[in-house]
Amino acid sequence: MSVNQPPAGDAQEAELRVLRDQIDSVDRQIHQLLNDRARLAQQVAEVKERYRQGEETPVFYRPEREAQVLRAVMARNEGPLADATVGRLFREVMSVCLALEEPLKVVFLGPEGTFTQQAAQKHFGQAAECHALDSLEQVFTAVEQGEAHYAVVPIESEDAGLIRHTLDLFRRFNLHICGEVELTPEAASSQLNRCPRYLVVGRDAIGPSGEDKTSLLLICGDEPGALHDLLAPFHRRKISLTRLETRSSGQHDWKTLFYIDFEGHVSDDRVAELMVELNDLQVEVKHLGSYPKAVL
Known part of the structure; x- marks a missing residue:
């Protein structure tokens, strides 16, 4: 080793210090941009409130708009993060920003810890207020009566069969399907042969998203x-x-x-x-x- 050459450990630490400083700088930029986005979300809420018609409740959550944003995020992704990983990150960003406008109340068939709750959190993000109810009929009723904004209900079971009770309730209640959620076999159970499917149910019809x-x-x-x-x-x-x-x-x-x-x-x-x-x-x-x- 040269007399003037630092020990290998010191050289490594010096290189890592430079990279850590760069990471800290990027983190500060990300933090600033997240707050900028959150402030814009608050301004969106203010505009919607200002232009509301009488007692009409402004629509803060737009499923078709969220789908378009997530598709664009994944389409422009250049890596090294996977498209789906970036999509999940942005879903959480949108979830917390939407909560600044109006926290979403989402109901699902309990108990807590079920695959249906996983589907609700996957679709709406961790900032949504998800509540378990005792029956599917209670779930549909909560949305119809305005006690919840949306519900997540099972439509396709693990053995690829449709949930008949869900179909019966769709026939009885005047609600709309607003989205769909698929859990990967890894997220649900290693024994599944296909992805369980869930539907997002709300009171309003949804505009086109393009897909x-x-x-x-x-x-x-x-x-x-x-x-x-x-x-x-x-x-x-x-x-x-x-x-x-x-x-x-x-x-x-x-x-x-x-x-x-x-x-x-x-x-x-x-x-x-x-x-x-x-x-x-x-x-x-x-x-x-x-x-x-x-x-x-």
Whole structure:
């Protein structure tokens, strides 16, 4: 070793000190930008309050806007952080900023610590106020009566079957699907063969985000060829179905219930035309919602 050369340990510490100083500088910039973003969120709330109409409650949470922001975040990501990792970070940033405008109250089927709670926190972030209720009916009622802004409910179980009780409640309550959440098998259980799926339910219809799904309930008589007649309008318009389930309506009326998910938003021309044609058929059509596809 040269007489003038510092020991290896000292050289390493000197290099690390430079990098740590740079990290501290970046942290200060991040901190400043986070506070800048939070102040902008507060200004958004002030503008919405100023332009509110009478007793109408301003809409602070926009699911379609959040989906667009998260997609843009992931699209422009250059690494080394993974796209999904960056998306989750920004979701938490948006969650805490939204809480400055208005804390979101979200309900789910209890008890605490279930996969449904995980889905709620994944979708809304840790700043949302998530509360467990004892039954799915209580969950739907809390949203309908304005006691909660949104609910997260299971729609697809671990064995790939639809949750029938959830479908029954969608038929009874006048609520809208506002989003979807998928838990990865790792987040839920190592024994799962597919991702459990949950739906976000609210009182208001959601505008288009650019990458959307629509869900319908169709109830018709149990005549031969009924399914063919229902699917023909989709086929003619080349609309892709992502889910199709059938079951008895469960009301001793000899009717069949069809649950359908497909790509597109009800404001799209093709989907609007589809809805007109379906309503002309001898079926009961309930539009459950058009909503952004799951981003994370």
